[in-house]
Amino acid sequence: MGNKIMCMMKKDKKNGGIGSRSKRGGSMSKRKSSMEEELVHRQALAMAIQQHNQLSQRFDNNGSMSRRIGSTSSRRRPTNLADPFANTSHKQLPEFLENIKTKKFVLVHGEGFGAWCWYKTIALLEETGLHPVALDLTGSGIDLTDTNNVATLAEYSKPLIDFLEKLPEDEKVILVGHSSGGACISYALELLPEKISKAVYLCATMISDGQRPFDVFAEELGSEELFSPESKFLVYGNGKDNPATGFMFEKQHMHGLYFNQSPAKDVALAMVSMRHIPLGPMMEKMSLSAEKYGTGRRFYIQSLDDNALSPDIQEKLVRENPPEGVFKIKGSDHCPFFSKPQSLHKILLEIAQIQ
Numbered sequence: 525m526g527n528k529i530m531c532m533m534k535k536d537k538k539n540g541g542i543g544s545r546s547k548r549g550g551s552m553s554k555r556k557s558s559m560e561e562e563l564v565h566r567q568a569l570a571m572a573i574q575q576h577n578q579l580s581q582r583f584d585n586n587g588s589m590s591r592r593i594g595s596t597s598s599r600r601r602p603t604n605l606a607d608p609f610a611n612t613s614h615k616q617l618p619e620f621l622e623n624i625k626t627k628k629f630v631l632v633h634g635e636g637f638g639a640w641c642w643y644k645t646i647a648l649l650e651e652t653g654l655h656p657v658a659l660d661l662t663g664s665g666i667d668l669t670d671t672n673n674v675a676t677l678a679e680y681s682k683p684l685i686d687f688l689e690k691l692p693e694d695e696k697v698i699l700v701g702h703s704s705g706g707a708c709i710s711y712a713l714e715l716l717p718e719k720i721s722k723a724v725y726l727c728a729t730m731i732s733d734g735q736r737p738f739d740v741f742a743e744e745l746g747s748e749e750l751f752s753p754e755s756k757f758l759v760y761g762n763g764k765d766n767p768a769t770g771f772m773f774e775k776q777h778m779h780g781l782y783f784n785q786s787p788a789k790d791v792a793l794a795m796v797s798m799r800h801i802p803l804g805p806m807m808e809k810m811s812l813s814a815e816k817y818g819t820g821r822r823f824y825i826q827s828l829d830d831n832a833l834s835p836d837i838q839e840k841l842v843r844e845n846p847p848e849g850v851f852k853i854k855g856s857d858h859c860p861f862f863s864k865p866q867s868l869h870k871i872l873l874e875i876a877q878i879q
């Protein structure tokens with residue numbers, strides 16, 4: 525396993541978007557693309573920091589904490605922001621939005637992450653006129669719950685279920701789940717299918733009835749060394765005499781597995797923000813019915829340079845539990861919201877427009 529992780533860390537980085545990319549424009553086009561990406565990064569990061577401070581202040585003042593990052597308020601659209609609608613006039617944009625029936629996106633992070641990881645996606649969706657909401661699952665992000673006390677998928681997913689239950693009776697959302705967050709949106713599909721217009725699995729654990737989220741990663745990474753009692757990655761929150769309560773890779777391993785294509789700034793953000801993964805929810809077998817989960821509209825987005833969940837494993841998930849549509853992002857690691865935010869954004873818009 526150690527050799528496998530080291531080999532992953534030494535892989536050459538590749539460039540690419542969705543499918544093949546045009547090479548027109550030469551070096552000037554590359555410089556422009558780099559400048560545009562930097563603008564997106566700066567604007568989105570500033571927004572994320574501002575909202576994080578607002579959430580922290582709200583907690584300090586009221587003694588309670590919101591688990592949502594992202595707002596539905598409209599903001600002035602900068603003319604220099606690179607996006608799929610850069611050449612669309614303001615008169616044309618509302619017409620485009622009319623083709624999207626469900627405008628609210630609920631973004632669900634994966635293992636170790638939090639609502640903070642979606643900051644680029646939040647900015648891009650808001651600038652397009654849509655309404656993104658990112659949630660901190662229990663014990664994640666800025667949620668104060670001790671991760672060691674999160675034992676079940678129901679506990680872990682509670683912020684998501686609470687949010688869906690509070691929606692107006694006639695309102696639906698598009699769920700987007702990253703990595704192990706796929707188990708949470710499957711759980712939501714089984715519990716509240718009437719609240720979900722579409723479920724999007726982003727290089728995620730889209731598993732079948734009776735499977736565990738852990739099974740997907742165990743097949744990919746191997747479990748004997750990683751999850752043996754002597755493993756240095758296990759967290760024993762209740763003492764060594766009790767079962768492990770969490771799991772977390774060391775920083776050098778996370779870089780090779782999760783962020784092999786991501787910008788250094790985003791990797792730095794992740795290194796200071798990630799928390800260990802509660803093991804209980806990952807070890808729980810899913811109970812999914814054909815009547816509820818089976819009637820949901822599911823879509824899968826594959827990341828083709830993923831070292832944490834390889835393209836082969838993602839293909840297997842799609843074959844065994846076929847979704848309505850499959851999309852692929854070339855040149856993306858396990859975190860497309862960092863490594864290929866524009867490509868991810870375009871796919872989300874495409875899925876939103878599917879009637």
